[in-house]
Amino acid sequence: MMFDQLSAALTEVAQNFGGKQRMTENAIAPALKSVRRALLDADVNLDVATALIDGVKRRSLGNEVIKGVTAEQMFVKAMYDELLDMMGGEVTPDSSTQINLYSPVSTLAYNSSSSTNKPTVILLAGLQGAGKTTAAGKLALYLQEREVDPDAVSLMSETEQKSTLASKLPKRKRKVLLVAADVYRPAAIEQLQILGKQVNVEVFTLGSDVDPAIIATEAVEYAKTNGYDTVLVDTAGRQVVDEELMEELRRVKKAVEPEETLLVVDAMTGQAAAFLTASFDNAVGITGAILTKADGDSRGGAAVSIRGVSGKPIKFVGVGEKTEDLEPFYPDRMASRILGMGDVVSLVEKAAMDVSEEQARKMQDKMVKAEFDFDDFMMQSRMVSKMGSMAGVAKMLPGMGNMLNNSQIKEVEGRIKRSEALICSMNKKERANPELLLTDRTARSRLERITKGSGLKFEDGLAFMSEFQKMRTMISRMAKQAGM
Ligand code: GDP
Numbered sequence: 001m002m003f004d005q006l007s008a009a010l011t012e013v014a015q016n017f018g019g020k021q022r023m024t025e026n027a028i029a030p031a032l033k034s035v036r037r038a039l040l041d042a043d044v045n046l047d048v049a050t051a052l053i054d055g056v057k058r059r060s061l062g063n064e065v066i067k068g069v070t071a072e073q074m075f076v077k078a079m080y081d082e083l084l085d086m087m088g089g090e091v092t093p094d095s096s097t098q099i100n101l102y103s104p105v106s107t108l109a110y111n112s113s114s115s116t117n118k119p120t121v122i123l124l125a126g127l128q129g130a131g132k133t134t135a136a137g138k139l140a141l142y143l144q145e146r147e148v149d150p151d152a153v154s155l156m157s158e159t160e161q162k163s164t165l166a167s168k169l170p171k172r173k174r175k176v177l178l179v180a181a182d183v184y185r186p187a188a189i190e191q192l193q194i195l196g197k198q199v200n201v202e203v204f205t206l207g208s209d210v211d212p213a214i215i216a217t218e219a220v221e222y223a224k225t226n227g228y229d230t231v232l233v234d235t236a237g238r239q240v241v242d243e244e245l246m247e248e249l250r251r252v253k254k255a256v257e258p259e260e261t262l263l264v265v266d267a268m269t270g271q272a273a274a275f276l277t278a279s280f281d282n283a284v285g286i287t288g289a290i291l292t293k294a295d296g297d298s299r300g301g302a303a304v305s306i307r308g309v310s311g312k313p314i315k316f317v318g319v320g321e322k323t324e325d326l327e328p329f330y331p332d333r334m335a336s337r338i339l340g341m342g343d344v345v346s347l348v349e350k351a352a353m354d355v356s357e358e359q360a361r362k363m364q365d366k367m368v369k370a371e372f373d374f375d376d377f378m379m380q381s382r383m384v385s386k387m388g389s390m391a392g393v394a395k396m397l398p399g400m401g402n403m404l405n406n407s408q409i410k411e412v413e414g415r416i417k418r419s420e421a422l423i424c425s426m427n428k429k430e431r432a433n434p435e436l437l438l439t440d441r442t443a444r445s446r447l448e449r450i451t452k453g454s455g456l457k458f459e460d461g462l463a464f465m466s467e468f469q470k471m472r473t474m475i476s477r478m479a480k481q482a483g484m
Pocket of ligand 1: 237295319
């Protein structure tokens with residue numbers, strides 16, 4: 001993935017940080033130097049890297065190491081905060097890092113009594129090969145599928161929230177019209193039509209002999225009369241930036257006054273993507289970027305540098321060739337990913353998915369009393385597998401990403417599978433009373449029956465029992481220490 005190299009280097013810096021009591025200039029100088037090198041190696045822009053380092057220094061210096069945290073953790077936190085600021089800060093409901101979908105203008109499209117039903121217009125620009133046409137298809141699908149989730153509601157204007165709730169719409173999907181305004185590249189129109197079919201979105205075209213500004217204008221008119229609330233215009237790309245391309249974009253922009261003008265840039269081009277964003281912004285004015293091919297092995301320079309160099313936020317990332325492979329860009333999640341501290345946010349979200357408060361309370365009780373049984377074990381391990389593979393989970397935990405190598409992860413996964421097989425061949429009574437398999441005089445014969453039933457060796461059964469017992473003692477001790 002994009003940040004492997006950078007996050008490995010940053011993790012190493014953190015690990016070699018040592019147990020410092022106070023953050024002094026001398027104490028953090030070597031770490032800062034390594035971070036700087038890691039950033040430049042990842043093709044982060046020089047000015048951006050310098051600003052990041054200065055910021056980390058400013059945040060760290062003179063700070064007493066807080067009780068309960070290590071100096072290393074404080075340093076990592078400072079890096080996280082700096083990366084976050086650099087890429088756009090926390091995403092707030094009205095944040096500029098989200099697409100401007102629920103502008104007052106587009107709200108009116110929902111109000112049938114209004115005469116000004118101008119749809120939301122989004123222009124896509126970019127160099128040839130950046131993935132612009134693909135992004136148009138992806139974005140069309142993304143906007144169509146968007147339901148009224150808390151994220152979307154918080155992005156709506158107050159009026160729109162009210163009208164959505166009032167009309168009790170269970171879902172809110174955008175009605176999208178794709179517009180083929182790339183009249184130069186051979187087959188660009190057909191490509192868009194194929195994509196349109198795939199995502200079930202109508203494609204507006206006037207062929208390749210009409211001026212793009214006229215195509216876009218007619219498309220907006222067509223959208224108005226046909227009930228489309230969102231118009232996505234795929235404009236022409238060129239091999240290199242040229243004045244003609246910019247002039248055409250300016251004309252299209254003037255003609256349709258888009259809510260969003262998004263530049264599609266290729267992550268593989270590193271910090272060049274940041275300069276490109278800046279020059280498009282200077283020439284035509286853009287509202288943000290879509291970073292494509294983030295699934296490739298680019299080093300991350302583009303993601304870190306774009307906003308720092310151009311002042312424009314990344315709004316979406318393309319993470320594959322399929323039309324579903326588009327994600328909104330969340331600076332906080334990206335910062336965690338870069339640091340290799342993992343996506344703690346999504347870990348917590350996923351973990352919270354299943355465990356109700358009631359269940360959690362019962363579990364705590366059991367932990368303290370060392371009554372943790374095989375059913376609980378199963379529930380916990382199912383929860384873990386729901387969160388994804390062990391490898392994924394381990395990566396998400398702060399500091400764990402680099403501690404487990406692949407073969408260790410495989411081993412843990414194998415062990416969990418074996419224990420599930422064993423628990424499945426226990427009867428209900430045995431699952432709820434681990435004593436029957438640990439201390440009871442029938443324990444051995446029971447275990448023999450169970451291991452046979454699960455297709456495993458007796459030694460596997462013994463190993464699991466000993467592990468389970470250890471874990472139970474440990475959990476109970478930890479629970480008591482935590483004062484639960
Ligand atoms: P355009 O010239 O800018 O319109 O570029 P296209 O949309 O035709 O894309 C160029 C190539 O990049 C195609 O082969 C796409 O499949 C590929 N592509 C686009 N976006 C992504 C992405 O996010 N990840 C990957 N791996 N490939 C992508």
